[in-house]
Amino acid sequence: MRLELRVEDGGEGRDLVRWLRNDPIASHAQFSALPAEPEQGEMGVGDVVQVVLDDVSGLGSLAIAVVAWRDARRQGRNRTTPTVRIHYRDATVDITHDDPAEVRRIVDTLTASGDDTVDGGAAGS
Structure with missing residues (x-):
């Protein structure tokens, strides 16, 4: 399954990629960082x-x-603590807090946007 993380306020996506690659919990995934254009109505540029x-x-x-x-x-x-926006299919969630309820909400929202099969397509539009 493919999804995007957008790091807001400061463009620290490459730092996040380094962290994720070294984190034993997330190291099984594949990551790449790209510069991002601001979304409509945003002022700053982050990384995707x-x-x-x-x-x-x-x-x-x-x-x-x-x-x-x-x-x-x-x-x-x-x-x-920049906001990290996760986009998968039709769902977008912002990580703004560091509590377990936040993680549960993120997973519930993203899994509700599609079935549990591997998504071969790119995330979002």
């Missing part, structure tokens, strides 16, 4: 991280790894 997962069961691991990355950034010298 393209993610390929074997199946829907990897969504929870991915969400946990992204939450951990945000937490590490908040505790680091930057002290920033």
